[in-house]
Amino acid sequence: RDAPRLSDRPEKESAAAERERVYRCARCRVLVTRGRWEMAMDGAHERSVFNPAGLVFRIACFREAPGVAEFGASSTEFTWFRGYAWTIGLCRSCGVHLGWRYEGSLEPAVFYGLVRARLVVQEEGPDG
Numbered sequence: 001r002d003a004p005r006l007s008d009r010p011e012k013e014s015a016a017a018e019r020e021r022v023y024r025c026a027r028c029r030v031l032v033t034r035g036r037w038e039m040a041m042d043g044a045h046e047r048s049v050f051n052p053a054g055l056v057f058r059i060a061c062f063r064e065a066p067g068v069a070e071f072g073a074s075s076t077e078f079t080w081f082r083g084y085a086w087t088i089g090l091c092r093s094c095g096v097h098l099g100w101r102y103e104g105s106l107e108p109a110v111f112y113g114l115v116r117a118r119l120v121v122q123e124e125g126p127d128g
């Protein structure tokens, strides 16, 4: 693997470094989102969810994800976030499934649940 996956991230990472992180599509490297937009939902930064097909995903929530394009109609079926409807979110550039866009009448009105394994952290600059 040429880019450290999020699971490789050092545990004691400074909040400032986290905010500067750039997350890119693991398949095409387009910019998807940024650390400054990451948010905790119900106190958790990450959560494991599963769909009716039994597929399990480890997702992280972000307030914004410019690299994600919505696909298809929204649904409230089996939503992992009460009060929110979800729409499939694909990579805007290569179309791979990156996660879901959530919309609801709560705060925040919109957020994204993205599959951590489908994102890579942008390579550090020359100073590492």
Ligand SMILES: O=C1C=NC(=S)N1
Pocket (backbone or CB within 6 Å): 050, 051, 052, 077, 078, 079, 080, 081, 086, 100
């Ligand atoms: O929140 C979600 C997204 N896909 C399923 S299933 N529930």
